[in-house]
Amino acid sequence: MTVDVVDLCAQLIRFDTTNHGGGDARGEREAAEFCATILADADLEPTILESAPRRANVVTRIPGDDPTLAPLLIQGHLDVVPADATEWSVPPFSGTVSDGYLWGRGAVDMKDFCATVLAAVHTLTTTGRRPRRDIVLAFVADEEDRGEYGAEWLVTHHPHLFADCAAAISESGGYTYHVRAADGRPVRLYPIGTAERGTAHLKLTARGRAGHGSRRNDANAVTRLITALHALATHDWPVVLTPTVEAFLERTGQALGVTVDLHDIDTTLDRLGDAAPLAESVVRNSVTPTVLSAGYKVNVIPGLAEAHVDGRVLPGTEAALLSQVDELIGPHVEYEFLSRSKPVQAPVDSPWFDALSNALRSQDPDAVVVPYCLGGGTDAKAFSELGIDCYGFAPLWLPEGFNYRAMAHGIDERVPVEGLRFGTRVLEHLLLHA
Structure with missing residues (x-):
């Protein structure tokens, strides 16, 4: 089947995967099964691993052309924070497309990235192309709480699935950040997370x-x-x-x-x-x-x-x-x-950072790519315990004036549909050339 990244993201948003914390979560199993279906249609062999009943994680590996290269881990979470429907302009789990945006809880944290990964992988495999190196994919539960049903559990109970991965990418980086230079000219920064407090x-x-x-x-x-x-x-x-x-x-x-x-x-x-x-x-x-x-x-x-x-x-x-x-x-x-939890640090001057930068510039030649440190935390904290260099890289094109950083956990969370398509193309380039 042909997949469209906007439709994939909308379908993911429609799974209410609200995580209230303390073990009170819903919908992760259904979202995991959906991801597994897309991956299976791409001739991959996904495995669903439950840390507790209905607390589901999906892991699969894509064989690359060069088995001597260390694999890249691409990981994202399927759970979202609660949303009060009375505060929203649209139902938060509707996956509504309006005014060039896809609306819904998780649109930017982080079902957008999960959808761009699924779309990029599906496009490559169904057109007979393979990534340069092995790619390990993990779609996990419980990031919005303590990770004990998701990344932390996988690292503790299934570390062999990620043991040979040298680097990982996930949320909080690779998006357009519009600024003005001292002389007034517009500059498009693309911050890539290379550290977390x-x-x-x-x-x-x-x-x-x-x-x-x-x-x-x-x-x-x-x-x-x-x-x-x-x-x-x-x-x-x-x-x-x-x-x-x-x-x-x-x-x-x-x-x-x-x-x-x-x-x-x-x-x-x-x-x-x-x-x-x-x-x-x-x-x-x-x-x-x-x-x-x-x-x-x-x-x-x-x-x-x-x-x-x-x-x-x-x-x-x-x-x-x-x-x-x-x-x-x-x-x-x-x-x-x-x-x-410990801080996370990955090398700024490295072939991995260069590969991520090149992937962005393949779609925006004027991109100014800079490293930055996340003030909060992500599942990178868990995977870094395995010695994996973790980068915040969820590529997304954003229009000027769009307050992307206010969207995560915010009211009327939404993502530009063209941004999703941009992110998919960037990831395709990364898979083929990293």
Whole structure:
């Protein structure tokens, strides 16, 4: 059968694969079976692996022309975050095409990439072409929670499926990012993720003396917790320039014709203008309070107060960050990890980065390709544990003025249909030449 990437993406969106977290998810099995059907039609042999009932992952391998080359892993997740239909202009799982866009939850995170991969692979195999090297495909569950039913589970229980892969590509990179140079000319950046900050999600617990709300209490757990959170939230975390961020600043500055001063990052970010959001959150660590819990009655001072904070850690800085957290929260508050994952780093100057850049330029010769560091995290954290160099590369053409970065997890999530077709062509080039 002939497949169209827009139709594939629309069909994937119509599978409600909402992941509420804590093991509460739906639809992943049905979406996995759909992917397996497309792969089987392309004369491949997909395997569905369930980590728990209905928590399904699909893995297959495409033989390449040169078996001496290390395989490339292409991985994407099938689950999505919840969507409140009352807030949307269209039903979030309708897969509606309107005004040149495909609308629906997962359109950019990340059923668009899954669809472009399926379309590119199907086109190549059904036209008798083979990739240059073996390609391992993995469509996984549970990325929007902890990955324990998806990538983490696969890495733990089926590492042999990926053992010989040298590099991987997945979400959060390779898309058009429109900026203006110092002289006013338009520049199309294409950021490729070569690093991710690590995760240090912490639970803070403040203990004190319970008592009546009307009486003086110098050991109020709520006050101790608030004081600690204020110290964390207002702390001026030092600048740490990783190889990826330094390369981004220098190469983007050169493309825009602005002076980059690595000793004055705030001024440099100001000079980068609209390109600054790609770096401003990853020149430092961050610790952000997100959840508070304390008390049960207005006239009772509780003896315990708790909070969650979202810590993000640049490579090589976790020990320093935790030491600073200890100092800031003081002696009456303690912390424990809710979740913890290492930062991810892949080489910027490598044949893999060059291959990804060439694939983009095959469809946009004026593309300015730069490395960048993701502020959050992806399943790359799991696959990097196998020694795989993981890159954020989900190619997509975007029109100027389209706020792509606001789409993931947002209301009225949508993706341009021409962007999907662009991404498919880029991936076809990559499969044939990488």
